Amino acid sequence: MHKIIVFLGPSLDRTTAAHILAAEYREPAKRGDILLAVESGATVICLIDGVFHQECAVAHREILHAIKKGVRVVGASSMGALRATEMDTLGMVGIGEIYRQYKSGELESDDEVALVFDPVSGLSLSEPLVNIRCTLKKARECGIITPSAHDILLAAARSVFYPQRTYSRIVSAAVPPLDPEIRERFLSWVETGQCDQKRADAIAALEYVRDTCRTLSE
Numbered sequence: 001m002h003k004i005i006v007f008l009g010p011s012l013d014r015t016t017a018a019h020i021l022a023a024e025y026r027e028p029a030k031r032g033d034i035l036l037a038v039e040s041g042a043t044v045i046c047l048i049d050g051v052f053h054q055e056c057a058v059a060h061r062e063i064l065h066a067i068k069k070g071v072r073v074v075g076a077s078s079m080g081a082l083r084a085t086e087m088d089t090l091g092m093v094g095i096g097e098i099y100r101q102y103k104s105g106e107l108e109s110d111d112e113v114a115l116v117f118d119p120v121s122g123l124s125l126s127e128p129l130v131n132i133r134c135t136l137k138k139a140r141e142c143g144i145i146t147p148s149a150h151d152i153l154l155a156a157a158r159s160v161f162y163p164q165r166t167y168s169r170i171v172s173a174a175v176p177p178l179d180p181e182i183r184e185r186f187l188s189w190v191e192t193g194q195c196d197q198k199r200a201d202a203i204a205a206l207e208y209v210r211d212t213c214r215t216l217s218e
Contacts, residue, residue, distance in 0.1 A: 005042040009049030010117040010124045011077045012202040021206040031056035050079030067091040076205035078113045096201030116163040126165045134195035
């Protein structure tokens with residue numbers, strides 16, 4: 001019987017996660033939490049969310065310690081994708097599009113997945129740049145914004161400090177300013193049309209753990 005511990009925060013709500021995978025869910029991981037999970041008897045650790053600047057981040061050596069103890073460590077979506085990119089050659093398993101983009105070099109900075117969230121509700125209070133990229137690409141492909149507006153908005157998003165990244169703030173930071181018609185069309189569309197790649201990758205990771213554990217138990 002596997003003991004699965006998942007570190008999950010704003011990437012995916014707990015209710016949805018629990019429907020996908022029966023596991024022990026813990027708050028976003030900070031330095032030392034992987035070691036504690038190993039001490040708790042985890043046989044599988046799924047690292048999705050972790051702290052960036054609030055406290056010390058998960059250390060590479062604690063992930064390596066878990067792997068050497070025979071624990072299967074899976075990473076995706078946020079901190080998990082970052083650490084999997086750095087440690088997949090040592091046995092950590094990376095899942096999802098964000099992991100793939102970091103591995104290929106399309107993404108480089110930690111700030112691509114960084115955001116701020118309400119510690120009580122777990123709800124995101126800002127948009128991670130990786131989701132903004134996907135949303136702007138979709139908006140361009142759907143004809144909501146022009147190619148030039150896409151480039152202006154992406155540059156604006158990158159210029160805004162990550163805790164302040166919201167779509168309204170990004171539009172306001174656009175230089176040169178967007179055409180008023182494009183601006184209003186985009187802000188209206190984004191309410192329901194925006195992408196959430198971090199959520200999609202978190203789901204993919206939980207499904208991977210569920211299916212892998214099921215196969216190993218057969």
